[in-house]
Structure formats: structure tokens, C-alpha cells
Amino acid sequence: MSGGLVLAALVVWAGGWWMNARLARMRARPGLGLAAPVVFGVTVLLMWELVVRGLNVPGAILPPPSAIGSAFVVNGGTLWEDFVQTFLKGALSGYAIGCGLAFLVALAVDRSGFLKRGLLPIGNFVAALPIIGMAPIFVMWFGFGWQSKAAVVAVMCFFPMLVNTVQGLAAADRMQADLMRTYAASPWQTLAKLKLPAAGPFIFNGLKICTTLALIGAIVAEFFGSPTLGMGFRISTQVGRLALDVVWAVILVAALAGSAFYGLVTLLERAATFWHPSQRGR
Amino acid sequence: MRSLIPILTILAAIVAIWYAGAVALNADWARQQAERQERVLTFSELVAETWSQDRPRLPAPHQVAVELWDTTVEQRITSRRSLIHHGWITLSVTLAGFAFGAALGIALAIGIVYNRAMDMSVMPWVIASQTIPILAIAPMIIVVLNSVGMQGFIPKAIIATYLSFFPVTVGMVKGLRAPTQMQLDQMKTWNASGLQGFLRLRLPSSMPYLFTSLKIAIAASLVGTIVGELPTGAVAGLGARLLAGSYYGQTVQIWSALFAAAALAAVLILAVGAVEKFTMRRMGFTR
Numbered sequence: 074m075s076g077g078l079v080l081a082a083l084v085v086w087a088g089g090w091w092m093n094a095r096l097a098r099m100r101a102r103p104g105l106g107l108a109a110p111v112v113f114g115v116t117v118l119l120m121w122e123l124v125v126r127g128l129n130v131p132g133a134i135l136p137p138p139s140a141i142g143s144a145f146v147v148n149g150g151t152l153w154e155d156f157v158q159t160f161l162k163g164a165l166s167g168y169a170i171g172c173g174l175a176f177l178v179a180l181a182v183d184r185s186g187f188l189k190r191g192l193l194p195i196g197n198f199v200a201a202l203p204i205i206g207m208a209p210i211f212v213m214w215f216g217f218g219w220q221s222k223a224a225v226v227a228v229m230c231f232f233p234m235l236v237n238t239v240q241g242l243a244a245a246d247r248m249q250a251d252l253m254r255t256y257a258a259s260p261w262q263t264l265a266k267l268k269l270p271a272a273g274p275f276i277f278n279g280l281k282i283c284t285t286l287a288l289i290g291a292i293v294a295e296f297f298g299s300p301t302l303g304m305g306f307r308i309s310t311q312v313g314r315l316a317l318d319v320v321w322a323v324i325l326v327a328a329l330a331g332s333a334f335y336g337l338v339t340l341l342e343r344a345a346t347f348w349h350p351s352q353r354g355r
Numbered sequence: 356m357r358s359l360i361p362i363l364t365i366l367a368a369i370v371a372i373w374y375a376g377a378v379a380l381n382a383d384w385a386r387q388q389a390e391r392q393e394r395v396l397t398f399s400e401l402v403a404e405t406w407s408q409d410r411p412r413l414p415a416p417h418q419v420a421v422e423l424w425d426t427t428v429e430q431r432i433t434s435r436r437s438l439i440h441h442g443w444i445t446l447s448v449t450l451a452g453f454a455f456g457a458a459l460g461i462a463l464a465i466g467i468v469y470n471r472a473m474d475m476s477v478m479p480w481v482i483a484s485q486t487i488p489i490l491a492i493a494p495m496i497i498v499v500l501n502s503v504g505m506q507g508f509i510p511k512a513i514i515a516t517y518l519s520f521f522p523v524t525v526g527m528v529k530g531l532r533a534p535t536q537m538q539l540d541q542m543k544t545w546n547a548s549g550l551q552g553f554l555r556l557r558l559p560s561s562m563p564y565l566f567t568s569l570k571i572a573i574a575a576s577l578v579g580t581i582v583g584e585l586p587t588g589a590v591a592g593l594g595a596r597l598l599a600g601s602y603y604g605q606t607v608q609i610w611s612a613l614f615a616a617a618a619l620a621a622v623l624i625l626a627v628g629a630v631e632k633f634t635m636r637r638m639g640f641t642r
Contacts, residue, residue, distance in 0.1 A: 090472070097472040113476035134499050191361030201574040201624055202617045203581050205490075206594075209601030209609055214380075214412065292491045296585055297601055308491060312498045320495050327491055 078127030082120045089116030133315040144318035145325055151307070152326050159304040160330050162219035164291035167226025172283055175231045176276070179238035180264070193239060200232040208294040217298045226290040230283040237282070241275025242268050274349050277342040284334045288327060373416055380412040381405035414607045422611040438615050444592045445580050446619060448508060452515020453576040457569060459516065460523025467524070468531040468557070481524055490518070493582045511583035511592075518579035519572035526568025530561025559638060566631035573623045581616060593619070 089112055096109045118138050124130075125137040132140060145152065182188045208225050215221035245267050253263045295305025304323050311319040378401070385404035389396045396404065406415040414422075423438065430437035463481075467474045493514050500510040534556050542552045584594025593616045600609035 093472040093476045097475055109472070109475035110479040113480065133502060187361050188365070189361075190358040191363075191365040194358065194362055195365055198621065201570070202620050203574075203578045203613075205578060206581060206597050206609075206613045206616055209597055210606070210613075212601065213604070213606070289490045293582060296494070296582075297598070305491065309494055312494050315498070315502070317495065317499070320492075324492055324495075 076127070078123045082123035082127060085116060085119045085123065089113065089119075133317060136318040136321060140318045141321040141325065144316075145322040148319055148322060151302075152322060154302050155304045155307050155323065156326055156330065158219060158300070158302050159222070159291050159295065160288065163222030163294070163303070164226055164287040166219070167223035167291065168230055168283060168287040170223065171227035171230030171287075172234045172280060174227070175234035175279075176238055179235050179242060182235075182239055183242040183268070184260075189239060189243070193236065196232050196236045196239070200236055204229050204232075205290060205293050208290075209297045212294065212298045217300055219303075222291045222294045222299075222303075225294040226287045229286045229290040233282045233286065234279040237275045237279030238272060241272030241279075244275060245271040270346075273342075273346040277338065277346060280338050281335060281342075284338055285331060288331045288334070292327065370416055373413075374406070377411065377413045377415045378402055378405045381408055384408065384412070410604050411606055414610050418607055419610045419614060422607045423614060426611060438593075438596070438611065441592050441596055441612075442615050442619060445577070445584070445594070445616070448511045448580045448583070448592070449515055449573070449577045449619075449623070451508070452512040452580060453519050453573050455512065456516040456519030456572055456576060457523050460520040460568075460572070461527050461565075463520070463524045464527030464531060465553075467528050478528070481521060490579065490582050493579065494585070497583060511580050514583040515576040515579040519576040522568040522571040522575060523565070526564045526571075527561060530564030531557045533557075533560045533564065562634060562638065563640075566627065566634070569631075570624050570627050573627055574620055577616070577620050577623065 092112050093109050096112065121135075122137045122139060125135055136144075182192050205225070207228060208221075211221045211224040211228075215224050249267055249271075250263070253267050258266070292305040292308070295303045296309055299306040304327060307323050308320055311317070311323070382401060382405055385401055385408070386396065388404070405411070406418070408414075411418070426436060426438040430439075463477070467478055467481075496514055497510045500506075500513070538556060538560075539552070542556050547555065580592070581594035581597070584592040585598050593612050596612035596615075597609055600606070600612060
């Protein structure tokens, strides 16, 4: 019985491999780009299910996808409340504050070559530091609620966004800047008509990096203290109870939220920087 | 050198803001203490008080510096109070995870570049997984591996590996695809074998991309290690110092652990940068 399931997993793997090899040899056609990853994903899920059931892996180590799915449905209400607490309140507000502040500071920094030369290396350096370690300090300062998570997220988003925006604002050509000058454009006009559009791809790059950071920051900050709800709180408590199907359901929520957030920013990017070479020819 | 003065100016500004912030955040506590002892603080007394509390809301820079000095130079390296001891634990896991992650990332990238089926099916998932907060499953990995009898080094190294292999894969795929069609055709006219094409053209031209992503990967590996040290009553490492500090309200300890982690990150990134410079020079890039 159990051996059969493992064997079935191997068959599924071979089948998935064969299908993707076939797909790879086919000529490009609309929808084909989507088919291969879907086949791969379904293959992985099926193999996971079959191997876990076949080898009788205890649910406390790795639950099968079906159990995760049912935990997702059964705990829907709790998961939604966790989502609201962590993502909508903590991550999104922190993201808005951090990115907004970084944008404004970048506008100010761009006016001064002195500040730019000083801030860019420091910003690049700080962006690589384990800022997530600030979480216990912010929990101490702002309490267990979502405010402390928003603060962690804001600080985490600030530096990548700052560095990207400052680089973007410097991206406009010298020639183009000179042209604006010959038009007698005011600094504000230069900013609105030349520098901001030219900075678009860089700004959106920063915004995209920050979507991932925001979710990570909000979840990890809850490991240091949170009210009795939130995705990080749910993960740490359910891990303690070895209810791993619920933990995986939370991870599913995080994955869906993270992908949707990233996708939304990508759509905005396409709408705002449609003229850029990286967005054309698709 | 041109940017040295601006950098130093901004660093000085940060330290000044920090001292001012320490006064603002710690003033309440200092005033309460003074009220209890029924004395009124003058401004200079208030400032002195706020910069020398035992458990301040925000320790002043010199307090952190003293704590760093005490826990590195003044302690024996083997002592549990030594920051070098904890730092070494974190560093060893980071390096192991980074080495595995880089190797895995490069292998996966080669597979993706040379196998179209893998490119079409795996690559979208590698990119999609970037949008998932991988750190969130760190506690689960630790607990699960703990229940099958693995403790300490290996679970943390797995998390570090997991975090560091994505940037390497993405960067390396870009790098291995960097040669132009002209260059690939040229290799063909020279009758180069597939292996020669890889070793002489694709691999060398991927180096700048590889090192850029290695710098990201080693920073990610460090973050993964620190977060991996948090759950299950972590006992050793910089992450454990952070958690213990937050449990007992030892703010100075938190800040010194943070600075140690930052210094570690800086040293690791600089080390990768030095290897990059050396490799680039040997390869004839003059950058």
C-alpha cells in the first residue's frame, strides 16, 4: 500500500518531467509560458502528497497539501483576522510610511551633491545590515500592537527605497537636464517633467524590493511580542503545539499576500513606466 | 576620497541625533527618579542622567561602545558572556549556509540555462518564491528538525542556505546568459565543445553578476542565521543575545548585539568585495 504510493509519486514525477520536456520543444504559443510552471507546481504538490502518505510521515513533521488545504478552510476566520492585523495594519502602513519618507528624503538629497555623496554609501551599507534585529527595540518603544510592526517595516523599507530613488533621480541625462535649462524650466518643472519620469523604473524597483521586506518585517517582529493575533504570533504558537497544518496554512496566506502585493506593484509599474524599454516588447 | 568628508559629516549628524534622541526618550524616567529622591534636575544634570541609565529606552552611543568593549576585549573568548563567542557561532553557521547556498544556486542556474524544460518550469517558481516571506518559516524548520533529532548547527545552516541560494540563482542565470549571440557564434566557429563554451565564455562573463549576487546572498545568509537563532529558547549566537536582551529589558545588550551583527555583515560583504576585486584583476577587468 504505502510502497505503491511512493511508486505513484515517482510515476507522477516522470510524467511531469515528460510533459514539460514536450512543452519545452513546442513552438511558442499564447498560454504556453504559463503551462510549464503550472505543470511543475502540480507535480510537486502531487509528489508531496503521495510521498508523505506513502511513507507515513507524521503530521508534526510535514503535513500533506490536502491537510494544509483543509486547515486553510477550517481556520479561515482566524487566518483573516491574522491577515488584517499583520498585513493590512502592520505591513501596509509601515510600507507606506517607510517608502513615502524615503521618497521625500530622496527629493531633498537630490538637491545637494554633498548630501548625495555622503548618504548613498551609508544608505547602501545600512540596506545590507540585519535591520530586522531592531524589532525587539521597537516592540519595547511602541508596545505589542501593530504600531511597533509598522515601525520595523518602515525602517526596513527606508534605506532600499532611498538608495533606489536617489539613483533614479540622477538617471536623467546631462543633455536632457541642459535642455530643461535652455527651456528656462524651474527646478520643480525639471523634477516633474524630467527627473521623476526618468526615475520611474528605479523607484518601482525599490517599491518591489520593499514589498517582500514589509511582509518579512511584520511577521518576524511578532516573534518578539504581539497581541494574541497576527501571522507571526500564529506561526510561533502553532509551531509550539506542533499543529503544522495550521502553520503551513499561515505560510500559504503569507505567500498569497506577498505575491498579490508584488503583482499589484508590478501592474502599477507597467501603467506608470509603459514607455521604458524593459516594459516594451512583451 | 572626495566623498569622505560628506560621509563623515553625515555620520557625525547621526551620532548627534542619537545623543539628542537618548535625552528625549530617557528624560521621563530620569525625572521620575529625581522626583522620588525629591530633587529637581537642572538641564545639564538631566542630560548626564539620561546618558548613564542602566536600562535606558535608548542607550547613548558611548554606553553601547563600553558594553561592546566589555563583552569582547575584557572577556575570555570561551566565556558565555563574550560577544566574540556568540559572534563566532553565528559566523560559522552563516558561512556554512552561504557556501551551500552559493553552490546550490550556481548548480540550479547552470541547469536552468542549459535545460529549456527546467528554465520554463523552475524559473517562474524561483522568481515567485522571492515574493514569499521565507523567514517566516524559520521557526517551523527549527522545531521540525528538532523533533527528528537535529539541533543547533544544521537547522540554522539550512535556513541560511535557503535564504542565500535565491539571489545567486537569479544573478547567475542572468550572468550565464550575458554573452551575446555574436560571441556564442564565435565559439561555434572555433569548433568549441559545450564544456569549452561554458568554461571559456559563459563562466567568465557571469563573474560580475555572480559577485553582485554573492554580496546579497551573504547578507541574507546572516539575517537567516540570526532569525534561526530566535525560536526554541535559543541559547547561543547573536540572535539569542537579541532575544535574551528583549526578555530581560537589557537594551544595552540588544544594541551591542545589533552592532556586532552589523559589523559582521560589513566584514563579510567587504570580504566578498575583496575576492571580487582580486578575481576581476586576475581576469583582466580593470574596474
